[in-house]
Amino acid sequence: xxxxxxxxxxxxxxxxxxxxxxxxxxxxxxxxxxxxxxxxxxxxxxxxxxxxxxxxxxxxxxxxxxxxxxxxxxxxxxxxxxxxxxxxxxxxxxxxxxxxxxxxxxxxxxxxxxxxxxxxxxxxxxxxxxxxxxxxxxxxxxxxxxxxxxxxxxxxxxxxxxxxxxxxxxxxxxxxxxxxxxxxxxxxxxxxxxxxxxxxxxxxxxxxxxxxxxxxxxxxxxxxxxxxxxxxxxxxxxxxxxxxxxxxxxxxxxxxxxxxxxxxxxxxxxxxxxxxxxxxxxxxxxxxxxxxxxxxxxxxxxxxxxxxxxxxxxxxxxxxxxxxxxxxxxxxxxxxxxxxxxxxxxxxxxxxxxxxxxxxxxxxxxxxxxxxxxxxxxxxxxxxxxxxxxxxxxxxxxxxxxxxxxxxxxxxxxxxxxxxxxxxxxxxxxxxxxxxxxxxxxxxxxxxxxxxxxxxxxxxxxxxxxxxxxxxxxxxxxxxxxxxx
Numbered sequence: 001x002x003x004x005x006x007x008x009x010x011x012x013x014x015x016x017x018x019x020x021x022x023x024x025x026x027x028x029x030x031x032x033x034x035x036x037x038x039x040x041x042x043x044x045x046x047x048x049x050x051x052x053x054x055x056x057x058x059x060x061x062x063x064x065x066x067x068x069x070x071x072x073x074x075x076x077x078x079x080x081x082x083x084x085x086x087x088x089x090x091x092x093x094x095x096x097x098x099x100x101x102x103x104x105x106x107x108x109x110x111x112x113x114x115x116x117x118x119x120x121x122x123x124x125x126x127x128x129x130x131x132x133x134x135x136x137x138x139x140x141x142x143x144x145x146x147x148x149x150x151x152x153x154x155x156x157x158x159x160x161x162x163x164x165x166x167x168x169x170x171x172x173x174x175x176x177x178x179x180x181x182x183x184x185x186x187x188x189x190x191x192x193x194x195x196x197x198x199x200x201x202x203x204x205x206x207x208x209x210x211x212x213x214x215x216x217x218x219x220x221x222x223x224x225x226x227x228x229x230x231x232x233x234x235x236x237x238x239x240x241x242x243x244x245x246x247x248x249x250x251x252x253x254x255x256x257x258x259x260x261x262x263x264x265x266x267x268x269x270x271x272x273x274x275x276x277x278x279x280x281x282x283x284x285x286x287x288x289x290x291x292x293x294x295x296x297x298x299x300x301x302x303x304x305x306x307x308x309x310x311x312x313x314x315x316x317x318x319x320x321x322x323x324x325x326x327x328x329x330x331x332x333x334x335x336x337x338x339x340x341x342x343x344x345x346x347x348x349x350x351x352x353x354x355x356x357x358x359x360x361x362x363x364x365x366x367x368x369x370x371x372x373x374x375x376x377x378x379x380x381x382x383x384x385x386x387x388x389x390x391x392x393x394x395x396x397x398x399x400x401x402x403x404x405x406x407x408x409x410x411x412x413x414x415x416x417x418x419x420x421x422x423x424x425x426x427x428x429x430x431x432x433x434x435x436x437x438x439x440x441x442x443x444x445x446x447x448x449x450x451x452x453x454x455x456x457x458x459x460x461x462x463x464x465x466x467x468x469x470x471x472x473x474x475x476x477x478x479x480x481x482x483x484x485x
Contacts, residue, residue: 030196039320040214044192044199046259050322057260058306058325060315061252062218063094063298064179064266066121066156066233068102073269074111080267080294081116084302084309088329090115090336092302092309097121097156097179100140100383106348106362106373108145113348113405115336117311118147119154120175123385127161131169136388138173138430143389143397144374146347146404150427154312156180160220160232162201164209167194174428177216177316184230185254188221190261191316218312221264223251233266241285241293248297252304262315263301265294310334341415345408346375361410363395376409400425 031043038049048057065077077094084092095117098108101124112118118141122133134155141147153176157166162180170178177191181200192199194215198207222230225247231238235247248265255263272291280286301307306325310318317333328334341351346361358375365371365378377393395409402414406421 031192036193036195040193041195042190042192042216042319043196044187044189046189046261048260048322049190049319052322052324054260056324056326058308058318058328059252059256059260059304060262060318061301061307061309062262062264062266062312062315063092063309064156064264064312065094065096066266066268067097067099067125067270069096069098069107069111070102070104071107072273074107076269076272076291077111079291080298082295084298086302086308086310086334087306088331088334088336090334092298093117093311093314094309095119095154095311095313097154098137098141099123099125099158100137100388101125104372105141105144106358106375108141108147109348109375109404110357111348112145112147112151117154117313118145118152119156119179119312120152120170121156122158123383123388125158127159128163129158129166132385134166134169135173135430136383136385140383140388142430144376144383146376146398146407146409148398148400148403148425148427149430150400150425151313151403153177153427154179154218164206167210167212167215171212171215172428173430175215177218177312179218179220179312181217181219182230182232183219183221185224185258188219188255188258188261190259191216191218191319193217216316218262218315220266221251221255221261223247224254226250234268234271236285236290236294237271241289244290245293245297249300252301256304265297267294308334339405339416339421341406345415346410347405347407348375349405363393 033043033045035041036043042049048054063080065073067073077096081092081094086092091114093116096108096111097119099121108118120134120137120141122129123136123140124133126133138149138152141152142149155166155170155175155178157178157180160180160182162178166180167178181198183189183200187200189199194210194212194217196211198210198217200217200219201207220232222232223235224230225239231247236244238244239247252263255261272287272294274280274287298309302309306328308328314333318331323331339347339349339351341347341349344350344352344354344359344361346358348357350357362373362375363378364373365382367382370382375395376397377395379390380392381387381390383390396412397409398404398407399414402416403421406414406416408415
């Protein structure tokens with residue numbers, strides 16, 4: 001049963017002021033925009049990139065989801081995307097920070113094939129992840145969901161409990177960005193690179209030790225209520241639906257006025273559906289009412305001028321080559337072309353147009369208490385922290401020269417044969433960072449001529465799910481944190 005506990009951890013005024021002083025002295029003042037220049041370097045700023053005037057700057061929104069991907073969690077995510085579209089007529093896009101434990105990899109493949117982003121959120125969702133958690137997750141997503149390594153570009157720390165070593169690991173793995181730090185109002189900036197360290201959460205005292213040139217930080221801006229209290233992940237848990245919708249709308253408008261800085265809605269889908277047969281906790285709002293409220297807010301937000309819901313990668317791509325809002329309808333990175341294959345292959349899409357995805361092609365991997373589906377063949381054992389990519393199986397992993405939607409893992413063939421559809425993986429090889437790394441097995445990028453089975457985590461009822469997977473991140477690191485047990 002899901003129960004909700006709130007812990008409020010107040011910081012002294014001295015610590016808060018010290019954090020603000022450290023932030024401005026160590027990062028903002030140190031970042032010289034005449035030296036730190038796009039597209040490789042960005043100073044923290046509320047001003048739109050590329051010198052665009054406010055009236056020509058799009059209002060970007062980030063819709064993100066955390067933790068395992070199961071039928072019910074994906075249903076929630078897809079219902080929020082629904083039939084909602086960006087101004088170019090393409091479906092709105094979102095980012096899912098995936099933790100491997102309890103995940104059905106075939107659903108991750110579907111999420112990615114639909115044009116959304118898949119990001120790294122560890123193998124087992126620990127409080128303090130080492131390199132094996134980070135690298136293992138990326139390997140498993142590549143091997144069993146078929147996500148090219150070069151497209152797994154983002155990271156979010158479980159519980160938002162980042163440490164300096166976290167950034168060391170993801171930087172060494174060639175990640176494009178982190179999105180684990182929290183922001184209030186004055187530090188709710190556009191994404192920036194960590195060439196001069198962090199600009200957010202500096203009260204922790206680590207900002208000047210987190211220097212990683214070129215590594216983006218996408219701050220998670222809190223929702224500030226009418227009393228000035230911040231709410232970060234799952235704000236719908238902190239008030240009645242009508243009240244929370246008012247918070248969301250007023251914060252959206254604040255971002256629109258404050259340099260069009262990206263507005264974020266950061267959610268755990270597990271909180272937005274009711275487990276059958278499980279009564280509501282005393283005083284809790286029916287998840288269906290919260291979900292309906294969020295859908296109403298999304299409809300309102302999409303109706304605002306020049307509003308785009310994009311993935312984190314899409315946002316950063318636009319920042320590196322800013323295009324005025326009135327030109328975005330023909331902006332290629334925001335297009336939504338679907339591969340025309342003509343026959344059904346196991347790639348997360350309905351290729352033959354009969355309304356079914358990968359029908360008759362998925363393999364069901366049953367390890368007694370752990371069951372999941374995949375396009376890529378069942379391994380000899382369930383993926384684990386010690387061995388995230390076990391050997392076995394009779395299907396072929398995505399090679400570094402083909403994208404998921406064009407790859408036939410049964411025929412061992414890339415159905416994209418020209419430059420218009422080709423994808424080249426330019427990411428760094430996924431590998432061991434430090435001596436504590438215990439990742440075993442093959443990496444996800446096997447030679448397409450060598451079968452290597454894939455099978456992934458489980459579709460587990462939340463009645464039996466590890467409660468660690470249900471614990472969201474800090475509501476706001478500098479004010480208070482909310483845990484779900």
